[in-house]
Amino acid sequence: MRLEGKRAIVTGAASGFGAGIAKRFLAEGAQVVVADINGAAAQGFVADNDGIACTVDVASGTSVKDMVSLANAEMGGVDILVNNAGITHLPTPLEDVSEDDFDRVFAVNCKSVYLTAKALIPQFKAQGGGVVLNVASTAGVSPRPRLNWYNASKGWMITATRTMAVELAPEGIRVNALNPVAGETPLLKSFMGEDTPEIREKFLSTIPLGRFSTPEDLASAALYLCSDEASMVTGVCMEVDGGRCI
DSSP: OTTTTOEEEEETTTSHHHHHHHHHHHHTTOEEEEEESOHHHHHHHHHHHOSEEEEOOTTOHHHHHHHHHHHHHHHSSOSEEEEOOOOOOOSOOGGGSOHHHHHHHHIIIIIHHHHHHHHHHHHHHHHTOEEEEEEOOGGGTSOOTTOHHHHHHHHHHHHHHHHHHHHHGGGTEEEEEEEEOSBSSTTHHHHHSSOOHHHHHHHHTTOTTOSOBOHHHHHHHHHHHHSGGGTTOOSOEEEESTTTTO
16 A cells, blocks of 8 residues: 555546556555546546546646536645657658647657646645656657657656656755656557557567566556655656667
8 A cells, every 4th residue: 555645647648657656556545547538448447456547638828727627626735746648650651640640649658747737736735745657668768760759759758757856856846857768558569650560579679578568567667656655756767668678
């Protein structure tokens, strides 16, 4: 029960890494708002696991404000925010990625961090503390070809994490990030372009531990960084990558 009494929002929580994190947080005693653009999937998660379902578009300021209002109404406040929602474009030469795809990647992966901060940081300051965890990627540290603008969005997220940590530390607010390697999530096929044994083998050959990351791997790291055990840890972008970035 390492999060007993804590109140968390996890975005993109209906599947993949977000679902793994939300499940672990619930198991460790937290109340959790399971926020996802797929409202039906969020409802399904809650039916199976507990939590509070919320339909949210993290690229919309109004939708994010509504999510925070729901969290405050249902839980009486928020202690932890996990910015997990993210998307990618398909593997494509950088000059051929459409403007619409570019805008969508940066809206979901980057603007969302700004919008959740705008909605929640004043509240964290008023209560004397809080924790923000951004789910970035090894793509922001060691980019893969043909995922250029996705890589750049995650590099932005890493820099945002570090600058938020420096600015907010005097307010008692910790900000960290996770850098997962490609994982067994709904986005895996999008990263690879197509899911074949040959392409999987190509991806796995870049991971020294020889496997993809799992939602459980990310959940374990998230649990530590969001718990009081990490009270002296801020500005860290933890690689959960099987050694890929070495």
